[in-house]
Amino acid sequence: MIDTLPIRIQATAASRLTELDPAHIEFGKMFSDHMLVVDYHDGAWQEPHILPYGDMAVSPANSALHYGQAIFEGLKAYHQADGSVAIFRPLDNLHRLNASAARMCMPALPEEIFMQGLRELIKLDAAWVPDAAGAALYIRPFMFATDGFIGVRPSDSYRFIIFTCPVGVYYTKPLRVRFEQHFVRSAEGGTGYAKAAGNYGGAMYPSKLAQEEGYHQLLWTDASAHEYIEESGTMNVMFVLDGCLITPALSSSILDGITRRSVLQLAHDMGMPVEERRVSSHEIVAALQAGTLEEAFGVGTAATIATIATVGHDGRDYDLPTPAADAFSRRVSQALEAIRTGSSPDAHGWMVAV
Numbered sequence: 001m002i003d004t005l006p007i008r009i010q011a012t013a014a015s016r017l018t019e020l021d022p023a024h025i026e027f028g029k030m031f032s033d034h035m036l037v038v039d040y041h042d043g044a045w046q047e048p049h050i051l052p053y054g055d056m057a058v059s060p061a062n063s064a065l066h067y068g069q070a071i072f073e074g075l076k077a078y079h080q081a082d083g084s085v086a087i088f089r090p091l092d093n094l095h096r097l098n099a100s101a102a103r104m105c106m107p108a109l110p111e112e113i114f115m116q117g118l119r120e121l122i123k124l125d126a127a128w129v130p131d132a133a134g135a136a137l138y139i140r141p142f143m144f145a146t147d148g149f150i151g152v153r154p155s156d157s158y159r160f161i162i163f164t165c166p167v168g169v170y171y172t173k174p175l176r177v178r179f180e181q182h183f184v185r186s187a188e189g190g191t192g193y194a195k196a197a198g199n200y201g202g203a204m205y206p207s208k209l210a211q212e213e214g215y216h217q218l219l220w221t222d223a224s225a226h227e228y229i230e231e232s233g234t235m236n237v238m239f240v241l242d243g244c245l246i247t248p249a250l251s252s253s254i255l256d257g258i259t260r261r262s263v264l265q266l267a268h269d270m271g272m273p274v275e276e277r278r279v280s281s282h283e284i285v286a287a288l289q290a291g292t293l294e295e296a297f298g299v300g301t302a303a304t305i306a307t308i309a310t311v312g313h314d315g316r317d318y319d320l321p322t323p324a325a326d327a328f329s330r331r332v333s334q335a336l337e338a339i340r341t342g343s344s345p346d347a348h349g350w351m352v353a354v
């Protein structure tokens, strides 16, 4: 694609890069020097500009703060074996952002603004892309309402921003998760498939209760019967049972994860049997009780491939065996990392050079 969009760039006079300690990168605490900002008003997206990362003024009456008219995305850029930088499946994120925007009555973002803005931003902050194993530049695009109006109706104006942060692993240990059998993350017909800010805010209280019981995350179940597994809050969830990779089929209450999509593709490539279907908690608990559940793991941009070590159900904890070196989750994690860092061929055309 030829970059044709005018993007005004105001580069920082004082880079904070020297504050970054590559050996101790914590997820989401440190932000790169610049951000892309694009406003929408009068029915059109305005000229994008890149400026130093920092605070900004917004109307205290905006509908994002009061009614949750806010959506976001998460993707990553990787340091390549040849020293360049490439972004993993960015167009998939744009398409999901626009699906979320439609659900939340927000304007679609044009591809040239997203792609050119993203590339310019990452080019400018390329020195922030960490090159340690497992590290990456996390990219957070988001859009929110900006009208100064407190009536309940979609805003007429919006702001779209992308900022980035160098990150290491999100979960530093194998996870303890438990089934959620009381609270609901999303119901069929709700906003669960969208990356709407409120989905995450609403999940914090049940997650906090689980954390107080010693779990890292919840295994959300369906809103009507609490029987079928949906996802795990910061990630989709997968199981290996009888040599088959099983994951809940997508629905309007489950996020269509891009890592999920990629892992399913790689499983097909590896000849692993795959089932996308309803997965009942009874089936998983029975396999845990019988000791036949081979693997359980979360998949997400931030989470990457996160091993689940313990599953709690009805007050009882079931431990899973530590995945062996040839376990599917380990093999797929290595295959994904090799594609992302350019050390193995990108057969599906997932990487976009900066």
Ligand code: COI
Binding pocket: 073, 074, 075, 200, 234, 235, 300, 301, 302, 303
């Ligand atoms: C991501 O994996 O990018 C997410 O958005 C999950 C979480 C950090 C909110």
